[in-house]
Amino acid sequence: MWQLTEVQRLKTRIVAGLMSGTSMDGIDVCICEIQTDPWQCCWLTAQTIPYSEGLRFSLSQSQGNLAQIAHWHRQIGEAFAEALATVLADFPTELHLIGSHGQTVYHEHQKTTLQLGEAAFLAERFGCPVVSDFRIHDVAVGGSGAPLVPYVDARLFGHLQRSLLALNLGGIANFTLVADGQAITALDCGPANMVLDELARLFSRGKTQIDRNGYWAGQGRVRREWLEYLMNHYFIHQPPPKSAGREQFGGLFVQELINHTNPGSTTSWYDLFATVTHFTAVAIFDHYQTWIKPQQEITEVIVSGGGVHNPILMQELAQIFHPIPISTSAKYGINPDSKEALAFAILASERIDGKPTNIPAVTGAKRPVLLGKITEL
Numbered sequence: 386m387w388q389l390t391e392v393q394r395l396k397t398r399i400v401a402g403l404m405s406g407t408s409m410d411g412i413d414v415c416i417c418e419i420q421t422d423p424w425q426c427c428w429l430t431a432q433t434i435p436y437s438e439g440l441r442f443s444l445s446q447s448q449g450n451l452a453q454i455a456h457w458h459r460q461i462g463e464a465f466a467e468a469l470a471t472v473l474a475d476f477p478t479e480l481h482l483i484g485s486h487g488q489t490v491y492h493e494h495q496k497t498t499l500q501l502g503e504a505a506f507l508a509e510r511f512g513c514p515v516v517s518d519f520r521i522h523d524v525a526v527g528g529s530g531a532p533l534v535p536y537v538d539a540r541l542f543g544h545l546q547r548s549l550l551a552l553n554l555g556g557i558a559n560f561t562l563v564a565d566g567q568a569i570t571a572l573d574c575g576p577a578n579m580v581l582d583e584l585a586r587l588f589s590r591g592k593t594q595i596d597r598n599g600y601w602a603g604q605g606r607v608r609r610e611w612l613e614y615l616m617n618h619y620f621i622h623q624p625p626p627k628s629a630g631r632e633q634f635g636g637l638f639v640q641e642l643i644n645h646t647n648p649g650s651t652t653s654w655y656d657l658f659a660t661v662t663h664f665t666a667v668a669i670f671d672h673y674q675t676w677i678k679p680q681q682e683i684t685e686v687i688v689s690g691g692g693v694h695n696p697i698l699m700q701e702l703a704q705i706f707h708p709i710p711i712s713t714s715a716k717y718g719i720n721p722d723s724k725e726a727l728a729f730a731i732l733a734s735e736r737i738d739g740k741p742t743n744i745p746a747v748t749g750a751k752r753p754v755l756l757g758k759i760t761e762l
């Protein structure tokens with residue numbers, strides 16, 4: 386059993402980070418060792434544990450009355466604890482601290498944000514302090530509560546002493562500009578996998594959740610008029626600070642896209658996959674050109690998130706950013722599938738050391754604040 390004050394005194398801590406992103410595909414778990422002075426983080430193990438089908442389906446409907454929300458809060462907390470127990474069964478270690486992002490179930494830019502998954506279930510099961518609910522304090526000081534990974538991008542890539550984009554391809558595509566060892570700015574750019582996943586569900590009539598390895602996109606061609614329609618979405622042209630989620634690019638957006646494009650044949654479905662995949666790359670590049678390049682040219686794009694497994698998307702990015710090289714975070718020893726989980730382990734450790742981790746230039750907050758609430762034993 387670890388008390389908060391004891392963990393605060395440790396110069397080297399074993400910390401677990403837990404995250405379920407907008408794709409709601411499962412719970413990403415990462416265990417790492419963090420040294421506080423000089424700061425160093427060493428990745429130990431990571432795994433993604435799928436949500437049970439029932440919970441995933443229920444969450445993806447994203448409509449809940451108060452009773453439903455209260456049950457989700459407990460069920461997600463227990464599912465996160467179960468996921469961590471599964472990883473610890475394969476990698477037995479003592480844990481000093483847990484950082485748990487929970488599941489975002491609602492997010493409205495600079496107005497409110499809600500992550501579910503009660504931390505007390507984790508604290509009780511693993512006998513250590515848990516930091517959770519990372520976003521809302523930033524909202525309380527006028528920020529959007531997202532993105533929070535930029536602080537970590539600076540920690541992980543700042544030492545490279547180059548200007549680079551750390552790009553994450555999760556449900557949403559977002560990047561951080563790291564230059565001079567700092568996170569200068571960061572943006573959500575639009576969907577990465579969220580729209581493709583929903584299209585895959587509809588096209589396969591629920592048999593698959595993803596366009597695996599870009600198989601369908603690879604057989605289609607980009608339709609200019611559809612691309613134009615997608616690029617006209619208000620979010621693409623909104624100035625930063627900006628953050629997105631299912632509210633912008635979830636089921637409703639996809640339904641409107643289907644109504645607009647009306648894909649009748651298999652060929653037109655393939656074209657839709659190709660166009661949306663291309664749109665993802667174009668929207669990312671467009672955000673770079675508009676908001677980053679005028680102030681800072683970059684020398685590399687370091688990609689993480691599930692989208693690294695989609696070769697068509699990665700090819701599109703390589704072509705559009707050429708001659709700027711595209712690599713994955715694996716090149717720097719960071720598993721692309723667990724960077725965000727690792728991030729919440731790092732944010733938790735900073736929290737108990739009393740370090741503010743929101744970046745006002747990124748979220749629009751009035752000032753830096755401590756992110757996350759601590760559940761103690």
Ligand SMILES: Nc1ncnc2c1ncn2[C@@H]1O[C@H](COP(=O)(O)OP(=O)(O)OP(=O)(O)O)[C@@H](O)[C@H]1O
Pocket residue numbers: 405406407408409410553554555556557558578579581582595596597598599689690691692694695722725
């Ligand atoms: N082999 C693959 N082929 C194509 N796409 C893949 C493959 N493997 C994973 N993906 C995509 O990656 C997604 C999961 O990515 P990730 O776990 O990074 O998202 P997330 O963390 O939920 O999202 P966010 O970062 O926006 O919160 C899947 O939903 C899928 O679309």
Ligand SMILES: CC(=O)N[C@H]1[C@@H]2OC[C@@H](O2)[C@@H](O)[C@@H]1O[C@H](C)C(=O)O
Pocket residue numbers: 406407489492498530531532533534535555556557558559573628629630725
């Ligand atoms: C409100 C919320 O959960 N936002 C997520 C989401 O998923 C990607 C993007 O949109 C990013 O803004 C954020 O997550 C990452 C982990 C972040 O805070 O940096």
